[in-house]
Amino acid sequence: MAITTKELKHKKTECTQATMAVRDALDVLNGRWKLPIIVSLSFGVKRFNEISKEVLGISDKVLAKELKDLEMNMLIKRTVYDTFPPTVEYNITEHGKSLNSVIEELKDWGTLHRKKIIGR
Amino acid sequence: MAITTKELKHKKTECTQATMAVRDALDVLNGRWKLPIIVSLSFGVKRFNEISKEVLGISDKVLAKELKDLEMNMLIKRTVYDTFPPTVEYNITEHGKSLNSVIEELKDWGTLHRKKIIGR
DNA sequence: GTAAGTACTAACCTTTTGGAAAGCACTTAC
DNA sequence: GTAAGTGCTTTCCAAAAGGTTAGTACTTAC
Structure with missing residues (x-):
């Protein structure tokens, strides 16, 4: 089911802003x-190893990458202190906090869904 | 950074319900x-090829798999009519409609984020 | 009989993602 | 000098995701 450039252009004009915005967010x-990390940081400033222990199952490599992504998107801020054993702190930004309502909705829906499907 | 069973059990008791619910939803x-398909179906009943054309870039294989997943989670319903060229219709369920507020939040946040980062 | 249309599935291959383990730079404490 | 502690990075490898192409079952229209 290949899509020609023509079809793509054609469809693009029909594509609602809404769908694109949802895609951006996703x-x-x-x-x-990403969200577990943000939730973890929403409880306060944390250091690398603290996040690594709180977000269950994540590897160091992936955590480092995810933190970079989140920083690039201005959701978290990285602060380095030049201490003896190095200290790096991560905290949420205002922009990151604006995700609160999204997270609330996901939490509510997740709870509903669990009742409906998993723990029926 | 391996996690021992002991650590896992220990942390599990601390792990908030909220984080698990968000994880379930995700x-x-x-x-x-998943969400683009749901958005597409939220505008009305559709057939396989219609969805395939509306959800830009998705391949037949992936679409078929995603539709199965969504059906298993009771978010959409599949209806087969035994007509000449076969007809299969997909529509959202009530449970699927309960995602509306999540989608709204994602849309709003996506719009905000685009202003902040992409089109600053 | 042959082409067309629908909703897929199967086979194959590439890309992406992700985990485990080790290493590194730097400094302090012993 | 050597061990320890921090925040990563690198290497290697396995699994998962995803794309492309072809094919199938069935019937109807020509």
Whole structure:
């Protein structure tokens, strides 16, 4: 089911703003780790190893990558202190906090869904 | 950074219900295609090829898989009519409609984020 | 009989994602 | 000098996701 450039252009004009905005949001939050990390940081400033322990199952490599992504999208801020054993702190930004209502909705829906499907 | 069973059990007791619910929701909606498909179907009943044309870039194989996933999670319903060229219709369920507020939030946040980062 | 249309599935291959383990730079404490 | 602690990075490898192309079952229209 190949899509020709013509079809793509044609469809693009029909494509609603809404769908694109949802896609934008999903792209930023993609994967299993972004939101758990944000939730973890929403409880306060944390260091690398603290996040690594709180977000269950994440590997160092992936955590480092996810933190970079989140920083690039201005959802979190990285602060380095030049201490003896190095200290790096991560905290949410105002922009990151604006995700609160999204997270609330996901939490509510997740709870509803669990009742409906998993724990029926 | 391996996690021992002991650590896992220990942390599990601390792990908030909230984080698990968010995870549940994300698991159901994972990937780039689930929500676009749901949005597409939220505008009305559609057939396989119609969805395939509306959800830009998705391949037949992936579409078929995603539709199966969504049906298993009771978000959409599949109806087969035994006509000459076969007809299969997909529509959202009530449970699927309960995602509306999540989608609204994602849309709003996506719009905000685009202003902040992409089109600053 | 042959072409067309629908909704897929199967086979094959490439890309992406992700985990485990080790290493590194730097400094302090012993 | 050597061990420890921090925040990563690198290498290697396995699994998962995803794209392309072809094919199938069935019937109807020509």
